[in-house]
Amino acid sequence: MTSAARAASRGATTPASGVVLDRVTKRFGAVDVLRDISLTIADGEFIVFVGPSGCGKSTLLRMIAGLEEVSDGTIAIGGRDVTDAEPSERGIAMVFQTYALYPHLSVRDNMGFSLKMAGRPRAEVAAKVEAAAELLHLIALLDRRPAQLSGGQRQRVAIGRAIVRDPRVFLFDEPLSNLDAELRIEMRIEIAKLHRRLGNTMIYVTHDQTEAMTLADRIVVLRGGRIEQAGKPADIFGDPDNLFVAGFIGSPKINVLPGRFTTEGLEIDGSLLTGPDCIAGQRCDGAVSVAIRPHLLHLVGDSDPGIPVKIDFAEYLGDKTYVHGQSRSDHAVVTEIASGPPPAPGSIIRLGSRPEDVLLFDGGGSRLR
Amino acid sequence: MTVSTISGAVASPRRRMPRRIDIMSHAAGILVALLFLAPIAWAVLATFKSRSEAAQPPLPPWPTEGISLDNFRTLENFGAGILHHTLNSLIVAIATTALTILVSVLAGYGFSRYRFPLKGFFFVLVLATMMVPFQSILTPLFLILAELKLQNTLVGLVLIYVTLQLPFSVFMMRNAFDAVPPEIAEAARIDGVTGLRLLIHVLGPLVMPGIVSVGLIAFLNAWNEFLAALVLLTSQDNYTLPVLLTAVRAGHYGSIDWGAVQAGVTIMMIPCLILFLALQRHYIRGLTAGAVK
Structure with a gap:
């Protein structure tokens, strides 16, 4: 399937993929990790959560993914309340910092795993895996195991595994932090291209402000479990709401x-x-x-x-x-x-x-x- | 220039050093290996002596009066025959292994991946049972099995072996599951695979070295166990090999039939050797898993 056909079929079958967070709170014991987070992410938007370590950005992403329970508030994806839904029922796919590939499976089986487990016909699985592999230049690597791949290739497989699921929303949890500087820039550009090509909503967590500035349609700056500011990269950089945002974005x-x-x-x-x-x-x-x-x-x-x-x-x-x-x-x-x-x-x-x-x-x- | 001079100066004594150390370490290794192999060779060689020769002081260790299969015949003619007792042992060992793997994998998975109240306490409780010498609970175990009408049955013996095997096995399996990064299970959850399917399709293959280790240890312990089998099995038909060997030991007039014992020992070694050779790679990986990140 070409990317155009893919996009067309998505347009025809997939409902809107916006994400709405309404007063989302996360408590670990007595500690509020996230407090009253409200955010509306538009269909097809590339959102980057950025903030210092411990600000709750990864937790927020994991809550959208369904890997962390929501203590309070609601999360809706594509107009449907998914606050208590299982991760696999949310129409999301996630790319982890550590790639989290299945070590015992080949690249092909890694990418097709979710479809195979969902009992889809073998031909359909193969076709979708091939299409994603072509998009990510992974055709030659399909029969390798993750251990035989470089860091950048592994991350591409992880992205491929996400694409095969044909999700409404892509979630990226610091996907480039384990790569060396050169590869990081390369993959950053690939992710940006991928977003233009697929047009899905993407939510991306990073502590790297360059990634945030270059990838985002909108940056959400978090600190201490609260949103400090959400806005276009140019606004965050040029028109910060507070001293923290001003200091966090911009180098030097x-x-x-x-x-x-x-x-x-x-x-x-x-x-x-x-x-x-x-x-x-x-x-x-x-x-x-x-x-x-x-x-x-x-x-x-x-x-x-x-x-x-x-x-x-x-x-x-x-x-x-x-x-x-x-x-x-x-x-x-x-x-x-x-x-x-x-x-x-x-x-x-x-x-x-x-x-x-x-x-x-x-x-x-x-x-x- | 400078670099090559320095590396040349360093390399030449280094090149000589390993050779001496190599020879010494090989010599030491061979010596230790001989120490380990000698008794085994001794036992195997003694098997082929005639009964009278086997009773003599064992030097030289090989048969001097011609090769004889008397000892194997003694085993074959004793009780229900060596094959029957080997089958008993195999049934007990395989059932113990299977049940131990099944329970310890599930328990290890639970202790590693689920949060529940008093988890730490229960885990220590399971481990604490390792501190109790099992000989001291043999009598109560016997009484419990008698109540269950399982005394003098292989099933009863299997249950006891599994009980004894579990604490260590659960501990091993929990460590094996702990060593799997949590993101892999999370990725599987996003892919729609949870619970038992997660265990079978994703985590199971990843903890296979642990499963092999647990299974191997359970098999060997059940195969070799003597005291519980001796106490619990009363009819000769149910004897496992270790018990059979003590029974066959008694020769005429209180003398000991060493040849028959050695033949039994030799037969008992065979499955262990096969298993170890077939699974050694997994086994070593399993024992060291989680030791180093």
């Missing part, structure tokens, strides 16, 4: 400096910075956190507004150089220099920014807009 990390509004404007360590205007009553009283992305800081002259930074060292990366330094109040500051020699360690430079590039946060870390 966003610069955060303590500042305050004076009668003359935004002041950091006694130096003025061109920033957004003060909105009366909201942020002019008291301290704010000022956050600026490294690539949005630039060198300014002595007379322009800017903060002095003492240089520690520079990282040359070929097309750009990251310069690391410290502000007057000993806060780390990183900036990016596109060309030219980096400033010498120990020297002092002045950095400024455009007002629209400066993000302000209150004492609790919430964004001031």
